[in-house]
Amino acid sequence: MQIERELRHNAKRGYRLGNSQKIAPYVFVLPFLLSFAVFFAYPLVNAGVMSFQEVLPGEVSFVGLDHYRGLWNEDFGAALYNSSRYTLLTLFLLIPVPMVLAVFLNAKTMMFSNFFRSALFIPALTSVVVAGVVFRLIFGELDGALMNTILHLFGIPSQRWLYSSSLGMFALLVLAGWRWIGINILYFLSALQSIPRELYEAAEMDGAGTMRRFMRITVPLLKPITIYVVTITIYGGYAMFTESYMLWAGKPSPQNIGLTIVGYIYQQGFQYFNLGFGSAIGITLLGITLLVSVLQLTLSGMFKRED
Amino acid sequence: MQPKPKFKFTPSSLLLLVMFVILAALMLFPLYALFMASLKPATELFRYGLNVRVDFDMMSLNNYKSIFSGEGAAGNYFGWYKNSLVISALFTLLSLLFSSMVGYGLGMYRFKGRNLIFTLVLVVMMIPVEIILLPLYKLMISLKLINTIWGVILPFIVAPLPIFFFRQFALGLPRDFMDAGRMDGCSEYGIFFKIMVPLMAPAFGAITILQAMNSWNNFLWPLIVLRTTEQFTLPIGLASFVSPLGNNYEALIAGAVLAILPILLVFLFFQRYFMEGLTVGGVKG
Numbered sequence: 001m002q003i004e005r006e007l008r009h010n011a012k013r014g015y016r017l018g019n020s021q022k023i024a025p026y027v028f029v030l031p032f033l034l035s036f037a038v039f040f041a042y043p044l045v046n047a048g049v050m051s052f053q054e055v056l057p058g059e060v061s062f063v064g065l066d067h068y069r070g071l072w073n074e075d076f077g078a079a080l081y082n083s084s085r086y087t088l089l090t091l092f093l094l095i096p097v098p099m100v101l102a103v104f105l106n107a108k109t110m111m112f113s114n115f116f117r118s119a120l121f122i123p124a125l126t127s128v129v130v131a132g133v134v135f136r137l138i139f140g141e142l143d144g145a146l147m148n149t150i151l152h153l154f155g156i157p158s159q160r161w162l163y164s165s166s167l168g169m170f171a172l173l174v175l176a177g178w179r180w181i182g183i184n185i186l187y188f189l190s191a192l193q194s195i196p197r198e199l200y201e202a203a204e205m206d207g208a209g210t211m212r213r214f215m216r217i218t219v220p221l222l223k224p225i226t227i228y229v230v231t232i233t234i235y236g237g238y239a240m241f242t243e244s245y246m247l248w249a250g251k252p253s254p255q256n257i258g259l260t261i262v263g264y265i266y267q268q269g270f271q272y273f274n275l276g277f278g279s280a281i282g283i284t285l286l287g288i289t290l291l292v293s294v295l296q297l298t299l300s301g302m303f304k305r306e307d
Numbered sequence: 308m309q310p311k312p313k314f315k316f317t318p319s320s321l322l323l324l325v326m327f328v329i330l331a332a333l334m335l336f337p338l339y340a341l342f343m344a345s346l347k348p349a350t351e352l353f354r355y356g357l358n359v360r361v362d363f364d365m366m367s368l369n370n371y372k373s374i375f376s377g378e379g380a381a382g383n384y385f386g387w388y389k390n391s392l393v394i395s396a397l398f399t400l401l402s403l404l405f406s407s408m409v410g411y412g413l414g415m416y417r418f419k420g421r422n423l424i425f426t427l428v429l430v431v432m433m434i435p436v437e438i439i440l441l442p443l444y445k446l447m448i449s450l451k452l453i454n455t456i457w458g459v460i461l462p463f464i465v466a467p468l469p470i471f472f473f474r475q476f477a478l479g480l481p482r483d484f485m486d487a488g489r490m491d492g493c494s495e496y497g498i499f500f501k502i503m504v505p506l507m508a509p510a511f512g513a514i515t516i517l518q519a520m521n522s523w524n525n526f527l528w529p530l531i532v533l534r535t536t537e538q539f540t541l542p543i544g545l546a547s548f549v550s551p552l553g554n555n556y557e558a559l560i561a562g563a564v565l566a567i568l569p570i571l572l573v574f575l576f577f578q579r580y581f582m583e584g585l586t587v588g589g590v591k592g
Contacts, residue, residue: 027495027496028409032465034465039446040431043446044442046442110327116331119331120330120334122574125520125571127523128542129526129546129563134337134340137340138337182334186581238435239436239437241527246549262437265441270444278441279441282440282441289433289434
């Protein structure tokens, strides 16, 4: 009887347009398809085309590989170096540190772990603009600025933080750590909570020490989330712009020590209106991120078939 | 999430506690410093840099008054605030609607092209959107969306990360509920809105925080799309206080403090769901 009712039902529904189980999923994914086509695929193709063109108001001419040849210059070199260095260093900062902190927060012996979880996350809520303003002042060159006051405690003279490549990078890293450690802790913590505690208890029974348990159980079981966090860190590293824009107050940084690839796109595209050249930088950035992502996923064994 | 066993008080737990108290203090310190600076005259900031000396003679609410008085450069502040609120609310609502639909469709149904579409989601997720900044800007010009709210939000409301997240969540939803709904004569969309959306509440909580955060703090794209001061959002407005023509630190610092409040409220309100949502959505492969 139930089958009969279902059959009748299905027949009736067949006439209701768009509501069949065959059509419904396409309706559900339609927003993505539209948005992908209009706001991603089309602009991406357009960027590819524009990178071979000189785009001036009212006239567009084909210039071949000129823009790509033009990338061989000091500014782009600086941008590429800064972005890559920043990405690499954030990987060292934003993966192991939050992982270990998350393990601590997840420990049996940890008190108030919910409170600390929230406290460490709060910096992530502040906009980069606000964070940039604060850190610009913290890394100020005056004797009374916070970082310099701290240096004085150790008998080190004041530094002009935002005028040297390494010190400027240091400021960017402190800012990145401040804003991202709390978020990454949450990712690792969420994964840690799905590891059964019995595993640790069994390992403890077998005489495995804390370090051994961490290396043999925690790290391997955190692999999926680690791959994810590494991916978004690489993405965030190469896409970084606002941090350096705010630290150097929207002005070009001295000797381009704060220039990033996206900063270079912004400068060429929106300040000098070199749309073609800006697009060529964009396409180059696309190549770099794809290369790095594929490299990372290959190294972490993502492409291996798991049966 | 498993319940945490009751902790035993040991020396190592005390050590951990001390370590985290210091760490939390370090993390919250810049915000505290910002707040202290907002109570001092800007000349102090110029002369001595950012510091946390407490000096009651010098502290006042003058910086906040300069914002509320609505005069000078800070005159647009509450207009920016309103723009930011409207854009963030609209963006968060629409992106919750669309990304939950797409994620649910990808997670719950088996249909032709499903894997391809999911791969496209991952591709968009891994490619920095900054790459297409210039053509997207040109597109906004031809769609006449420059300097409008829709120009800011439209290209990004169907965002890959929330879709990914909702899909992971949908994979764990009970399929029998779907069949039960069909038996009761619910349409496919009725099943989604009436049965599944409530079941995905933790995911909605987590994505609300993420998307509200992203749109409230978004900088680069609004900076490109919004051209006139009246249309600015808070981050751009605040950034405009720091300019080559001179800095307006009074309004900047006090304005920065006030800018943190709404997103902090959203976080405190949805916090409960946030962890739960992340746990279910973020981990499974």
